[in-house]
Amino acid sequence: MPRRPDISPQTRTVFALLAGDADEWWYGYDIAQRTGLRSGTLYPILARLADRGYLATQWESDPPEGRPRRHLYRLTGEGVTRAAELRHLDAAPAGPRTRLALGGA
Amino acid sequence: MRAAEWLADRAGAMLARAVERMPASRQEWGHAMVAELSAAPSGWARFWWAVSGLWFAVQRREFGQQRAPLVNGALPYRGLRRLYAMLGAGPVAFWAFVSWLQLQDDAPDIPRHLALMLFATELSLVVAFLANWWLPRAGLVAVWTVIPAYAVVSAVAAAGNDGSPVLAALIFAGPPLFAAVPLVFLPRAVGSHP
Numbered sequence: 001m002p003r004r005p006d007i008s009p010q011t012r013t014v015f016a017l018l019a020g021d022a023d024e025w026w027y028g029y030d031i032a033q034r035t036g037l038r039s040g041t042l043y044p045i046l047a048r049l050a051d052r053g054y055l056a057t058q059w060e061s062d063p064p065e066g067r068p069r070r071h072l073y074r075l076t077g078e079g080v081t082r083a084a085e086l087r088h089l090d091a092a093p094a095g096p097r098t099r100l101a102l103g104g105a
Numbered sequence: 106m107r108a109a110e111w112l113a114d115r116a117g118a119m120l121a122r123a124v125e126r127m128p129a130s131r132q133e134w135g136h137a138m139v140a141e142l143s144a145a146p147s148g149w150a151r152f153w154w155a156v157s158g159l160w161f162a163v164q165r166r167e168f169g170q171q172r173a174p175l176v177n178g179a180l181p182y183r184g185l186r187r188l189y190a191m192l193g194a195g196p197v198a199f200w201a202f203v204s205w206l207q208l209q210d211d212a213p214d215i216p217r218h219l220a221l222m223l224f225a226t227e228l229s230l231v232v233a234f235l236a237n238w239w240l241p242r243a244g245l246v247a248v249w250t251v252i253p254a255y256a257v258v259s260a261v262a263a264a265g266n267d268g269s270p271v272l273a274a275l276i277f278a279g280p281p282l283f284a285a286v287p288l289v290f291l292p293r294a295v296g297s298h299p
Binding site: 070 | 131134137139143144145157160
């Protein structure tokens with residue numbers, strides 16, 4: 001049985017984006033643009049995901065002249081699995097508590 | 106140079122400085138944010154990137170380990186924190202007294218509800234600054250929340266009195282802002298254990 005999702009909607013958004021192209025190396029500003037997250041929200045999430053082994057990081061090896069090296073991110077195998085798990089949970093029907101809160105039957 | 110670009114440059118410089126004070130284990134992330142600054146379009150986008158990143162960087166500083174020579178003698182920073190807190194609270198306390206006099210006046214210069222709002226924000230700001238003596242984190246949040254409110258109320262009061270809103274915001278909120286900025290860069294742990 002999948003674990004209870006204990007992560008924030010912002011983290012889910014980042015997971016969903018990165019899982020959309022798990023082979024791609026992403027960079028911070030691009031992720032921020034696509035998720036609508038500010039740097040102060042995004043980077044703690046990225047750091048946490050990396051700490052938990054969901055995210056691989058590396059510095060750009062050959063940046064164009066005049067631009068600093070970028071820090072790049074990609075989901076690890078474990079991250080891809082976790083993202084799929086979250087997607088599966090998101091797709092599942094809402095539980096009784098959610099239905100109660102929304103006033104449904 | 107446009108104001109947004111100027112502000113973005115200043116915020117970017119502050120971010121770079123704050124990153125240097127992050128714990129070694131987290132500096133990688135700080136440097137990553139700084140590297141992305143150039144990706145953000147110049148102007149407000151870059152400014153907000155830097156300011157938001159600054160928040161992340163400041164939350165993860167470990168001054169005691171990063172800047173040993175000065176910080177290990179905790180007293181200078183504790184003294185500085187209190188000095189800046191007093192510098193911030195002082196002028197605001199004076200204006201709070203003026204606002205209080207306005208409230209007592211039968212024919213005040215500004216409408217009573219505005220005088221009341223001014224007095225409330227000024228009082229909050231004094232409390233917020235003084236909170237830095239004992240509760241640095243709570244005090245800082247309060248300072249950064251109340252200063253913009255103080256600027257807005259001052260501007261509204263000035264506009265209602267046919268004055269210059271910009272000038273009023275600068276005159277009233279400027280001094281506490283200058284005292285609040287250095288407080289952000291002082292270690293919190295020292296101040297929280299006087």
